[in-house]
Amino acid sequence: MEVQEISPRLINKAKRLSVQVGNTPVVRIRHLVSKKNVELWVKQEWLQLSGSVKCRAAYRIFLDALEKGELNEHKTLLDATSGNTGIAYAAIGSLLGIRVALYLPENASRERKQILTSLGAEIIYTSKYEGTDGAQQAAKELALSNPDKYFYADQYKNDNNWKAHYYTTAVELFNDLPHMTHFVTGLGTTGTFVGTGRRLKQFNPDIQLISFQPDSALHGLEGWKHLETAIVPGIYDPLLADKNIEVSTEEAYEILRAAAKHEGLRLSPSSAANIAGALKIIKEIDEGVVVTVLPDNADKYSEVIKKIL
Numbered sequence: 001m002e003v004q005e006i007s008p009r010l011i012n013k014a015k016r017l018s019v020q021v022g023n024t025p026v027v028r029i030r031h032l033v034s035k036k037n038v039e040l041w042v043k044q045e046w047l048q049l050s051g052s053v054k055c056r057a058a059y060r061i062f063l064d065a066l067e068k069g070e071l072n073e074h075k076t077l078l079d080a081t082s083g084n085t086g087i088a089y090a091a092i093g094s095l096l097g098i099r100v101a102l103y104l105p106e107n108a109s110r111e112r113k114q115i116l117t118s119l120g121a122e123i124i125y126t127s128k129y130e131g132t133d134g135a136q137q138a139a140k141e142l143a144l145s146n147p148d149k150y151f152y153a154d155q156y157k158n159d160n161n162w163k164a165h166y167y168t169t170a171v172e173l174f175n176d177l178p179h180m181t182h183f184v185t186g187l188g189t190t191g192t193f194v195g196t197g198r199r200l201k202q203f204n205p206d207i208q209l210i211s212f213q214p215d216s217a218l219h220g221l222e223g224w225k226h227l228e229t230a231i232v233p234g235i236y237d238p239l240l241a242d243k244n245i246e247v248s249t250e251e252a253y254e255i256l257r258a259a260a261k262h263e264g265l266r267l268s269p270s271s272a273a274n275i276a277g278a279l280k281i282i283k284e285i286d287e288g289v290v291v292t293v294l295p296d297n298a299d300k301y302s303e304v305i306k307k308i309l
């Protein structure tokens, strides 16, 4: 990638945004867990800039590119994402005065398109039949043919994605819950699982790392990937998980309803799926402290959630 001008002013402005990234609260789930000696704790990741866990990765991707001179006010950050990463890029881009262009499959929800457009992102549509893999390919081709105009963020291969969790999510969780026995979460770009898991294993090698995947290629767990049938993200580390289990969309929907009714939580499908997966692990153990992250809440999913609740 061609190195252009580095702007200390822009880097300082970006650094000042750090107070809005991460440091989210962890709360205990009590009503859905019936075992006396097992605790379930969840990190409420929607309580930061842009309303999701992806703020962490997007912020680190921006900051690193600014510090290396790969991105500045004269270039556009480009990536393929129909979801939270795009919203995070758009929010950070709007705060820093940097243009953001996103490739989206044309079937991304109306709600999602509206949020991205309102934050000033440019949207380029790809075929719904090619899904996020098709959007990724198209973004890569455009970036390669216009290196002076675009900085290709490439969240699936960018090490800043998993490093964001290595340096923040894992540290916050271990400070809050030093006695944790299991860290569990679903796989999308895999940044959350890989970065958090890698660091937690260094803090305490006895912590069990369990990753979740949807049970089929056609699923309703937005943000998750079915790795057997998708392009495997470059940052994925297949040797990290102690165990990998499947969670179905129906299991997630059931927890989404139960969490609203008994825990006061309005969850997104993938956050509900993380709790559903955690409860499967809890069934197998007699004691322990199980921890997961809730990537976002119900706010961006009203079209889906009105059919579930």
Ligand SMILES: Cc1ncc(COP(=O)(O)O)c(C=O)c1O
Residues within 6 Å of the ligand: 052, 054, 083, 084, 085, 186, 187, 188, 189, 190, 191, 192, 193, 222, 223, 224, 268, 270, 271, 295, 296
């Ligand atoms: C709603 C939601 N859940 C889960 C994930 C998975 O997180 P990761 O990409 O870190 O694997 C994402 C990622 O975009 C997401 O947006």
